[in-house]
Amino acid sequence: MSTYGIVVASSRGFRVAHFFTGETVKAQNSLVEKGFGYIHEVRYSLEWLVQEHLPKSIPYSDVEERIKASRKINRRVWNKLSYNCEHWAREMFTGQPECTQLKQWKEEIRNKKNKQ
Numbered sequence: 001m002s003t004y005g006i007v008v009a010s011s012r013g014f015r016v017a018h019f020f021t022g023e024t025v026k027a028q029n030s031l032v033e034k035g036f037g038y039i040h041e042v043r044y045s046l047e048w049l050v051q052e053h054l055p056k057s058i059p060y061s062d063v064e065e066r067i068k069a070s071r072k073i074n075r076r077v078w079n080k081l082s083y084n085c086e087h088w089a090r091e092m093f094t095g096q097p098e099c100t101q102l103k104q105w106k107e108e109i110r111n112k113k114n115k116q
Contacts (some may be wrong), residue, residue: 002086002101003018003085003097004018004019004086004088004089004090005017005018005019005020005048005089006063006067006089006092006093007048007050008041008063008064009043010041012018012042012043013044014043015020015041015042015043015044016041016042016043016044016048017039017040017041017067017092018039018040018042018085018088018089019037019039019040019078019084019085019087019088019089020037020038020039020040020085021035021036021078022035022038022105024037024078025078026080027095028087030073031080031081032080032081033079033080034035034077034078034080035077036042036075036076036077036078037076037077037078037085037088038071038076039067039071046102049056049065050075052093053092058093058094060081060097063092063093066091066092066095067092070092072090081102083097084099084102086097086098086099086101093114098105103106
């Protein structure tokens with residue numbers, strides 16, 4: 001899975017806020033990994049690929065407020081399948097946690113089963 005974040009403007013240039021787990025992630029079984037996440041910012045570089053731009057219908061101030069509120073949650077659980085960095089980024093972006101990578105992965109599994 002790829003790492004997702006939100007590009008934010010700061011007085012020091014553009015940065016990427018993302019839901020970071022550090023060394024907290026541990027395997028729970030063959031599929032599930034869990035850990036504690038926190039909001040981390042890194043300097044924006046060309047290594048980060050911009051997937052989507054914020055629609056004009058969503059004010060950037062809403063995204064900033066969601067990120068601020070998210071920073072106040074201590075020891076938020078990161079879960080590879082139910083709440084990972086893409087869930088977090090999309091929640092900050094649109095207000096709804098979603099993971100397109102997980103949907104794609106589930107679709108690939110279904111397709112493999114149907115071919116058997």
